[in-house]
Amino acid sequence: MEQFGKIKVKYIILIFCLIISVLASFFLWGRTASRSDVVTLPQAQSAPVQTALAHRADVPVTLQALGKVVSQATVNVVSQVDGQLIKVMFTEGDEVKKGQLLAQIDPRAYQAVLQRYRGELAENMAMLKSADEKLKRFRALQQRNLIARQELDDQSTVVDKLHGVIMATEAQIASAQLNLDFTRITAPISGRVGLRLIDEGNMILASENKAIVTLTQESPIAVTFSLPQENLPEIRAKQQHLALPLVIFDASNRHALAQCSLRYISNEIDSTTGSIKLKAVCDNRDGMLYPSQLVNVHLQVALLKSVTVIPQRAIQYGQQSNFVYVVDADHRVHQRVVVPGVQYGREGLCWNLV
CATH class of the missing domain: 1.10.287 (Helix Hairpins)
Structure with missing residues (x-):
C-alpha cells in the first residue's frame, strides 16, 4: 500500500507539471503574436510627384490637313526633228538647268x-x-x-x-x-530628269511625239490640300491682309520639312465633300519636298500673344471640369480649374487658368 501511494503521488505531480507547461506556452504565444502584429504593419509611403513650370509663349493657331506635293511644271522632252538619236547627255535622276543639253540628234x-x-x-x-x-x-x-x-x-x-x-x-x-x-535637245525648264525612255541609236520621228525623258520641276514646288468650307471666311479675311504662312510636316506629322505661303484659294467648293481646295508654294531649295509626296499641312490663321502654356500630362479630366494641381510659394498644393485652349507642339497646351 505504501508503494502504491508513492506511485499515485508521482502521477499527480506529473499531471500538475504538464498543466503548468501548457498554460505557460499559451501565455508566451499570445504575447509573441501581439508583438508580431505590431511590427509587421506596413507604413504608408508618399507617392513621388513631378512638377513642371508653366510659361508664357506666343502660340500659333493652325488648321491642319493632309496634303500632296505637286510639281508646278512637268515636261515631256521630245525631238522636234526626225533623225537618229546619237547621244544622251544626262543620267537618270539628275537635276538639270534650263538650256542644258540633254540629247543629240544626228x-x-x-x-x-x-x-x-x-x-x-x-x-x-x-x-x-x-x-x-x-x-x-x-x-x-x-x-x-x-x-x-x-x-x-x-x-x-x-x-x-x-x-x-x-x-x-x-x-x-x-x-x-x-x-x-x-538636233540639240535642251532642257526647257530647270528640274529633275526621270527614266530614259528612248535609247541611243534609235530613229526618232517628230510626228510620233515620243518622249525621250520626262522633266519635273522641283523648285519652286506646290502643295495642294483641302479644308472644310466652314474655315473659308476666316482664311479669306486673313488672306486679304497678308500671305498666310504654312509649315509642311512629313506623313508622320513629326518632322517639319518646309515653310511655305498660301497662294491660291479655289473659286468653288466641292459639293461632294463640302471642302475648299487650296494651294501653297514652297521654294524647296533643299529638296525636302518631292512630287506626289503625302504631307501634313499646318496653316497658321492667327497668333495668340503671351498665353500660358503647360504640359498636357498635367491636365486632370474630371466629370464637371478640367483642373490642374498648382504648388504655391509655401509648397502647398491647390486644385485649379482650367479652360482648354489650342495645342502647342507635341507636349504643351495653351490653357486659361480660372
Missing part, C-alpha cells in the same frame, strides 16, 4: 541643207549685184534716150525679182538653221 543632214541654202543665197546676191549695176547703166542710157523705156522697166523688174528670191532664200536659211538647232 545633225549632218540638216547641216547639208543649211549649207545648200547659204550657197543659193550667195549666188542670188551675186546676181542681184550684177542686175543693180546693169540697172544703173540703163538709167543713164535712158536719160540720153539711147535705149527704150521698156528695157529700163524690164531690168528694174529683174532686180525686184532677185530681191524677192533673196528674201525667200534667207527664210529657208533661217528654217534650216532652226532645224539644225533642234
